[in-house]
Amino acid sequence: MRALRTPVGAASAFLLCVLVALAVFAPLLWGDRADAIDTNALQQGPSEGHLLGTDSLGRDIFYRVLVATRLTLGLALLATFVGVTAGLLLGSLPAVLPRWAARIVTSAVNIAVAFPGLLLALFFAVIFGTGTMGAVLAIAFAITPSFARLTQTLTASVSGRDFIAAARVCGVGRFRLLTRHVLPNIAEPLVINATLAAGSALTAFAGLSFLGIGVQAPSYDWGRLLGEGLNRIYVTPAPALGPAIAVVLAGLAFNLFGEAAASAAGHRQQTRPRAKPSCQSTVDDSEGGLLSVRNLRVAFPGAAGWITPVRGVSFDVHNGEMVGVVGESGSGKSLTALAVSRLVEHPGVVTADRLDFAGKPVSRTSQRELGTSLAMVFQDPMTSFNPTRRIGRQLAEVSEVHQGMSRKAALQRAVERLRAVRIPFPERRVRQYPHEFSGGMRQRAMIAMGLMGEPRLVIADEPTTALDVTVQREVLRLLARVRAERSAAVLLISHDITVVAQTCDRVLVMYAGRIVEEVPTDELFTAARHPYTTALLAAVPDLDTDREAPLAVIPGRPPEPGEIGAGCPFAPRCPLADDRCRVEEPALVEVADRHQVACWRETAAVGASASTTNGQLAVLADATTPGARDE
Numbered sequence: 001m002r003a004l005r006t007p008v009g010a011a012s013a014f015l016l017c018v019l020v021a022l023a024v025f026a027p028l029l030w031g032d033r034a035d036a037i038d039t040n041a042l043q044q045g046p047s048e049g050h051l052l053g054t055d056s057l058g059r060d061i062f063y064r065v066l067v068a069t070r071l072t073l074g075l076a077l078l079a080t081f082v083g084v085t086a087g088l089l090l091g092s093l094p095a096v097l098p099r100w101a102a103r104i105v106t107s108a109v110n111i112a113v114a115f116p117g118l119l120l121a122l123f124f125a126v127i128f129g130t131g132t133m134g135a136v137l138a139i140a141f142a143i144t145p146s147f148a149r150l151t152q153t154l155t156a157s158v159s160g161r162d163f164i165a166a167a168r169v170c171g172v173g174r175f176r177l178l179t180r181h182v183l184p185n186i187a188e189p190l191v192i193n194a195t196l197a198a199g200s201a202l203t204a205f206a207g208l209s210f211l212g213i214g215v216q217a218p219s220y221d222w223g224r225l226l227g228e229g230l231n232r233i234y235v236t237p238a239p240a241l242g243p244a245i246a247v248v249l250a251g252l253a254f255n256l257f258g259e260a261a262a263s264a265a266g267h268r269q270q271t272r273p274r275a276k277p278s279c280q281s282t283v284d285d286s287e288g289g290l291l292s293v294r295n296l297r298v299a300f301p302g303a304a305g306w307i308t309p310v311r312g313v314s315f316d317v318h319n320g321e322m323v324g325v326v327g328e329s330g331s332g333k334s335l336t337a338l339a340v341s342r343l344v345e346h347p348g349v350v351t352a353d354r355l356d357f358a359g360k361p362v363s364r365t366s367q368r369e370l371g372t373s374l375a376m377v378f379q380d381p382m383t384s385f386n387p388t389r390r391i392g393r394q395l396a397e398v399s400e401v402h403q404g405m406s407r408k409a410a411l412q413r414a415v416e417r418l419r420a421v422r423i424p425f426p427e428r429r430v431r432q433y434p435h436e437f438s439g440g441m442r443q444r445a446m447i448a449m450g451l452m453g454e455p456r457l458v459i460a461d462e463p464t465t466a467l468d469v470t471v472q473r474e475v476l477r478l479l480a481r482v483r484a485e486r487s488a489a490v491l492l493i494s495h496d497i498t499v500v501a502q503t504c505d506r507v508l509v510m511y512a513g514r515i516v517e518e519v520p521t522d523e524l525f526t527a528a529r530h531p532y533t534t535a536l537l538a539a540v541p542d543l544d545t546d547r548e549a550p551l552a553v554i555p556g557r558p559p560e561p562g563e564i565g566a567g568c569p570f571a572p573r574c575p576l577a578d579d580r581c582r583v584e585e586p587a588l589v590e591v592a593d594r595h596q597v598a599c600w601r602e603t604a605a606v607g608a609s610a611s612t613t614n615g616q617l618a619v620l621a622d623a624t625t626p627g628a629r630d631e
């Protein structure tokens with residue numbers, strides 16, 4: 001409706017309505033007059049009786065133009081429908097086919113897109129032969145490649161969104177993903193582009209008929225009338241101008257309406273909210289830990305060879321435990337979580353000496369089992385729910401797919417779970433769309449989605465980053481409650497060490513793709529040993545922080561995955577680094593009970609941090625204690 005509020009949108013919509021009305025009524029009202037032969041008025045110019053003159057049989061060209069609206073529009077819309085449908089199918093195929101087949105389809109589409117549409121139309125018109133059906137198929141096939149390409153691009157852009165990842169974690173199959181989650185979210189741009197394609201089809205059709213390979217006598221469309229009129233344009237231009245103006249106006253109407261709708265949609269997109277999350281399970285306890293990770297590596301092919309953003313991460317999460325993962329942006333926290341959930345996409349390669357969840361290698365756990373035992377809560381509550389589906393349906397889908405519940409029972413469970421996460425009026429809320437929820441409510445709803453089954457592990461990746469402080473606290477409390485009431489373990493990823501310190505039992509500090517320190521939370525502030533952990537803590541202002549002094553920062557920046565060389569990656573930023581740090585990377589070793597550190601100089605860091613005041617890092621730079629560890 002927004003499109004109609006602009007002058008261009010309103011004018012083009014009006015024009016389209018006129019065209020449709022003409023297509024419907026003109027043949028009924030003026031069909032006879034358009035076909036009436038008058039041998040006394042052959043090839044006349046415009047006159048009072050014949051506004052655009054007459055043709056070689058004395059038929060009134062003005063009425064013929066009006067009557068031709070039906071065939072012209074009908075054929076253009078038919079060609080568009082066939083082309084768009086074929087393009088949609090071809091564009092969606094890569095999402096459901098095996099990778100090798102998807103590549104073949106994508107390459108074929110890419111090659112076809114390289115040919116200009118009109119050239120393709122002429123090519124197909126010759127193949128299918130002259131005539132109406134041949135022209136329809138020719139134009140349809142000319143539209144197909146660009147539409148297939150558009151569908152592929154839009155599908156790819158939506159596939160990266162959190163709600164798709166959430167659905168995948170839940171074990172939703174490829175076909176269902178495509179039809180339920182992807183296509184509804186790309187419908188709008190597809191419809192807009194179909195409108196634009198109809199305008200192009202109309203002009204292309206007129207072109208083919210004009211050239212004599214489209215509509216054949218005795219049928220006639222604007223293109224054919226234009227061709228006939230052009231023969232005597234120097235004598236009487238009106239017979240050619242009439243259909244030409246009709247083609248231009250109709251083409252403009254479609255294109256301008258498409259443009260207006262696109263710009264209205266673009267505007268809405270900017271203000272559209274979104275959301276997120278996932279699932280649950282029923283699995284056995286495992287030996288050692290619920291989640292057991294050893295030497296996890298995630299690599300991607302880069303321009304200059306492989307890069308490895310996660311370089312040998314090892315940790316355990318036990319039943320009912322809440323473990324925090326902290327580190328600056330790019331340290332590999334999210335990739336670690338994605339690898340655990342089997343969500344690292346091609347061409348990423350995940351390897352591990354051990355990656356077990358609930359006693360079973362994740363690689364051998366079925367998607368269904370993983371979907372019912374593992375819940376993911378993503379960072380952005382705006383992008384994690386499918387914006388086109390009601391919250392209740394999205395929650396219920398989990399129980400329908402994995403627990404075989406009926407639609408009604410699953411919806412009832414969704415209401416109960418929303419109530420459990422303290423969303424008011426859950427009966428009403430399940431019928432609402434994500435944009436009707438506030439950010440905090442969406443995040444709680446995402447957690448509720450995770451509770452639709454019985455999750456053993458909730459992975460929350462920056463669940464509070466996009467929320468204000470009050471809502472942050474509510475979400476953290478909710479996670480703690482989920483853990484206490486359901487004995488679920490929680491892996492909480494955050495760049496904020498204070499959030500983790502407030503809620504977790506243990507903290508894993510990551511830097512440049514590795515864990516550099518693992519420490520119980522109650523010892524974090526008193527016994528952290530890695531200079532990076534110490535620096536993170538020192539950078540947190542507290543009530544005693546001198547308000548006049550500049551806030552502490554960690555100098556420099558973390559290395560990009562491709563920049564990591566020999567030695568400790570933190571060495572260039574570490575005030576304690578010595579020669580050994582620069583050439584040899586320390587391993588993570590146990591320095592106390594449940595406390596591991598990867599640092600040659602960790603004892604020096606302890607000494608330094610003990611005298612740190614008011615969050616100032618400078619003291620680290622003063623520390624000169626020699627390395628305490630020798631391996």
Ligand SMILES: Nc1ncnc2c1ncn2[C@@H]1O[C@H](COP(=O)(O)OP(=O)(O)OP(=O)(O)O)[C@@H](O)[C@H]1O
Pocket residue numbers: 300309327328329330331332333334335336348495560561
């Ligand atoms: N698909 C990918 N291809 C190549 N590199 C990637 C890909 N995904 C992530 N990376 C790289 O891996 C590194 C770690 O990314 P990750 O998202 O795990 O970091 P993070 O610690 O979670 O940071 P943030 O807090 O910003 O999310 C980054 O440097 C990123 O550029």
